[in-house]
Amino acid sequence: MTSDMLPRYMIIALDIAKRIYEGELTEGQKISGRTTLAAEYNVSPETIRKSVKLLRDMKIVEIMPKSGIFIKSREHASSFMGTYKEKGSISEVKTDLKNLLKQKSDIENRIQKDIEYLIENTTRIKKINELNFNKIIVEPGSGIIGKALRELSFWQSTGATVAGVSRGGDIHISLGPDFVIEEGDLLLYIGGEETVEKVKGIIKKGELDS
Known part of the structure; x- marks a missing residue:
């Protein structure tokens, strides 16, 4: 105090x-x-x-x-004077405790938000895994390694849509046009049988044969 x-x-x-x-x-x-x-x-x-x-x-x-x-x-x-000092110390402890309780509340709120985020994204990933996607691995030497999705014009070239990428045990979804493909990526795409060979072609060469 x-x-x-x-x-x-x-x-x-x-x-x-x-x-x-x-x-x-x-x-x-x-x-x-x-x-x-x-x-x-x-x-x-x-x-x-x-x-x-x-x-x-x-x-x-x-x-x-x-x-x-x-x-x-x-x-x-x-x-x-000693009584005053004791009261002052108690007041300081109470103030510290009040601050700590506020910090505890803030931390608990952040933890709750993180838990909700994890639950939401775990549910989304589970739903993705349950869908019947076509899958293809980006092998070493692939022409699309290091390229962003916008450069590939994937849908225009193949008629298929990239729904996600599995990389290092993580599944990336809601990919933006600047998402860059890396060696070893497992592409998850949606498309009919007629798109399979086209996808293989663009994965291998980075572009379709004319």
């Missing part, structure tokens, strides 16, 4: 307790009156009244009628 989070009268009470603990003000010593303290701390007399009352309640000072305010106990001043 930082000092700017405390009421002004509490800050003043702690400062006076600190001065007592450090020996600036000693037991039995009379301290300035409320008006003087108000001017010293640049606050209203009412704020000083609250500060002094708190110090009296903590048995740090004693108010003698018609005589003034006297320092009563350095030990109680030390205890008061």
